[in-house]
Structures are given as C-alpha cells and as structure tokens.
Amino acid sequence: MKTTGNTVLITGGTSGIGKAFAQHFLGRGNTVIICGRRNDRLEELKARYPDLVTIQCDLIEAASRENLVRRAIQECPDLNMLINNAGIQLTADLTNPIDLSSVEREIVTNLIAPIHLSSLVVEQLRGRAEPAIVNISSGLAYTPIAFMPVYCATKAAVHSWSLSLRKQLENTGIRVYEIAPPSVDSELGHERRENRDQTHGGMPVNEFINEAIKALESNTLQAAIGQAASMMDQRDALFERLNSHF
Structure with missing residues (x-):
C-alpha cells in the first residue's frame, strides 16, 4: 500500500489510535477525514490541523453512518481508504443479568x-x-480476557468478517487489511474506569502507529502488532495466564 496521496476516512479519529493515524496520514500529504461524537474535540482538532476534514457522527445510529459516508464522498470525492478504528471496551458480569443497552452499544460500535x-x-x-x-x-480477538467478554467477542468477529470481506472483494482491487493492536496507551476502556482521564497503558501510540504503517506499506494483510502476535500464536496458554486471577 502507498501511504501518501490517499484520501482516508478514519472512524473514532478524535483520540487514541484513530487520532494518531490521522496525524500520521496528514503528515504524509494525505487528505484525511475523521468522525467522532464530540463536536468540541472535532473543533479542537480542526483548529490545530486546518486541512483536516471533520464530520460529527454517532456510529450507533445507522442514519448517522449513512450521512457520514455521503458527506465524506461529497466533500472528498477521491476517497479511497476507510479505516474502521472506532471502538468501545466495557466489562460484563455474565453471572448476572446483563445490561442489554451496554452490550448492544458495544456490539454496534465495534462490529x-x-x-x-x-x-x-x-x-x-x-x-x-x-x-x-x-x-x-485486537490481540484480544485471539486470546480473550474474561471480564471483557463482549469486547473480545466483537474483535474476534471483526477478524472473521475481515477474512470473508477480503475473499469477497478479492476481484475488485480493494485490499482488506486487519491490524490487531496489543494493549496501546490510549483512552480505550475509559468508560469502565473511575478516573476517565486515565489512559489504557501499554505500547505508546506512536510506536504502534509506526508498526502498523510498516505492515500496510509491506501489504501485510493480517498484522498482529507487539504482544498481539503472541496472543495470536500462543492463544491457549496465554488465555490461562491472562485469566488466572479472574
């Protein structure tokens, strides 16, 4: 993949991995469109990066997703890349009746x-x-953590769907990439933390982005980054280790 001269739509582009992807692609001379729910964050990023195209979107709503794509194509008719990055990460206690609204929000956003x-x-x-x-x-697509069962299941589904999408599009010229991050130092999962300003911990975001870009440039269609590689290769042993204190 060439990583210059593209027109890229990135979901969840106001923080974490999405924001870092946006900054990286902007720095390489690409046209970048980001979406997010919070207009204040979109305005802040637009002020910092005037060339950035921002569209407010609530990915939970089908009509909002349709409006996002329609506006992105209208404003940037050369759109040639979509990065499905937006996600939420919640806990769920499966020993009790679940909060169905939270489960539905996680499945809709992530899958x-x-x-x-x-x-x-x-x-x-x-x-x-x-x-x-x-x-x-995510590396958790291959080795789930039991207290985040819905998140892990959605990411496993993203992996499976990516395989099918790649197969169905193989004669269209559209390449389908899957990037599986390890734990990355971002806001992901802040909804389940008492201090919502606390970051996720893990690999620095820029380090992850550098590795992800290398994978894209080398046309690695399925790339597990950092510890996610061992989570894919050693899933059974790591599952027991990760969940030993559950």
Missing part, C-alpha cells in the same frame, strides 16, 4: 458499524487507485 460502513463505501472504492479497507481488531 455492526464497520460492517455497515464498509458496505457503504465499496462502490466508491471500486476503481480508485490503491483502494483499501483497514479493520482494527
């Missing part, structure tokens, strides 16, 4: 939204130069 968005951009991407869909899964 249904990227499936829907990808389907909406296929015709736009078809025939463009270097068209690509990049799905951000």
